[in-house]
Amino acid sequence: MTANSQTREFRSGYVALVGRPNAGKSTLLNALVGQKIAAVSDKPQTTRFRIQGVITEPEGQIVLVDTPGVHRPGYEMNRRMMATVQDALMGVDLVCLIRDASVSTGSGDKFVLELIQRAKKPALLLLNKIDKVKDKTELLPLLDWYQNEYDWRELIPISALRGDDVNDVLPVEMIKHLPEGEPLFGEDELTDQSVRTMVAEIVREKILLTTHEEIPYVTAVVVEKWDEEREDFTRIHCAIFVERTSQKKIVIGKGAARLKEIGIQARADIESLIGHRCHLELFVKVEKDWRDKVGLLDDLGIRQG
Ligand SMILES: Nc1nc2c(ncn2[C@@H]2O[C@H](COP(=O)(O)OP(=O)(O)OP(=O)(O)O)[C@@H](O)[C@H]2O)c(=O)[nH]1
Ligand SMILES: [Mg+2]
Structure with missing residues (x-):
């Protein structure tokens, strides 16, 4: 003090x-x-x-x-x-x-x-x-x-x-307006989010920024694989969930152009977050009605309360 x-x-x-x-x-x-x-x-x-x-x-x-x-x-x-x-x-x-x-x-x-x-x-x-x-x-x-x-x-x-x-x-x-008390967290603990969660959210953010209408609402992202191949290089696989085949087509885009753009934008942010180079692989998967599936919501960190 x-x-x-x-x-x-x-x-x-x-x-x-x-x-x-x-x-x-x-x-x-x-x-x-x-x-x-x-x-x-x-x-x-x-x-x-x-x-x-x-x-x-x-x-x-x-x-x-x-x-x-x-x-x-x-x-x-x-x-x-x-x-x-x-x-x-x-x-x-x-x-x-x-x-x-x-x-x-x-x-x-x-x-x-x-x-x-x-x-x-x-x-x-x-x-x-x-x-x-x-x-x-x-x-x-x-x-x-x-x-x-x-x-x-x-x-x-x-x-x-x-x-x-x-x-x-x-x-x-x-x-x-806060009560008197000691710090609750160390000064370097800026957030409770894991790096993997933040990576999935970066990918989802880029999807939201590059798509329209219902796509932002029906999209979820999960990091499925994380290989720290070298100290300065990580290989990351993310699954992008949508609810219908038509939505999958939109996310991928003509000649996979949209998915490529999402990948480029996300990779830049991910590399500045983790502090080194990464290879980002994105897979789009159809999971019908995932927004009502309790197990998948749990996996996505969308918990009750
Ligand atoms: N012009 C302007 N835009 C802002 C300001 N603050 C946020 N925005 C924009 O408003 C939009 C929504 O910002 P978010 O921070 O995602 O809003 P949010 O309240 O967290 O939204 P939800 O998570 O959907 O509830 C983004 O496009 C921001 O860039 C501001 O002070 N001025
Ligand atoms: Mg918000």
């Missing part, structure tokens, strides 16, 4: 990032942690399970919990995703509602609010994507609406993408 901490105690605790799909929760997690640990895409429902990221500051340690975007569940996978959100809300010291400030209010917002109202936790409202809001007075009705719905500790406009008010403002604000 430093001399300074004799007067101000160190604080530590869990902070949930919750909100509607596509609001920018995972972008914010990555920006705050300072490393890409969660997949990000312009498609809703990118995040499928809980992802933890740790920030350690002189005043305290924040364990961020990124969660899937709140939506109406249609499949077992989506029910599990929503159970993860509920579970996160119960287990944290502080909740951050991430709201895309560039879109208007709808029934989905009310639903997220109800979850927060039920959890009765201290909460910050983070109005994200303010870089997209040219006239800031447009935020006033939104702020009004939210202020009437909950006793927010703070309302903070941010841009997770550009970094406005992210690293200089948010950690300080979050730490204020």
Whole structure:
């Protein structure tokens, strides 16, 4: 403990990032942690399970919990995703509602609010994507609406993408609301995600970024083989699951062009993650109704809560 901490105690605790799909929760997690640990895409429902990221500051340690975007569940996978959100809300010291400030209010917002109202936790409202809001007075009705719905500790406009008010403002604000306590993790333990999980997520992210319509929703990725052939060279096999043969054709693309592009993009990210060269082999497999298959969901890490 430093001399300074004799007067101000160190604080530590869990902070949930919750909100509607596509609001920018995972972008914010990555920006705050300072490393890409969660997949990000312009498609809703990118995040499928809980992802933890740790920030350690002189005043305290924040364990961020990124969660899937709140939506109406249609499949077992989506029910599990929503159970993860509920579970996160119960287990944290502080909740951050991430709201895309560039879109208007709808029934989905009310639903997220109800979850927060039920959890009765201290909460910050983070109005994200303010870089997209040219006239800031447009935020006033939104702020009004939210202020009437909950006793927010703070309302903070941010841009997770550009970094406005992210690293200089948010950690300080979050730490204020955490209990006094020792660090929960070592400073070098940035995340609870295994390297293999992060590799599978990198591949899935590239699929989300290069496909449209239903493909992002019906795709899952599993690392099936991992051979560290040499200290500086790893051979990785990933299976890409889709639900129908027609979807397999789309992912592969004409003359396998799309799969090749996914592989090129993923390999670049994987090599910077593992710190050396890799050979990435991608296989597309059809697994009918995998989103309702309990065993496969368990294998994919999409757990209950
Ligand atoms: N312009 C702008 N775009 C942003 C900002 N933050 C996130 N985005 C974009 O919004 C999209 C969704 O971002 P994600 O971080 O994947 O959103 P999410 O809330 O984690 O989404 P789910 O995991 O699907 O719930 C991506 O295309 C991001 O680049 C921001 O501050 N400004
Ligand atoms: Mg996400």
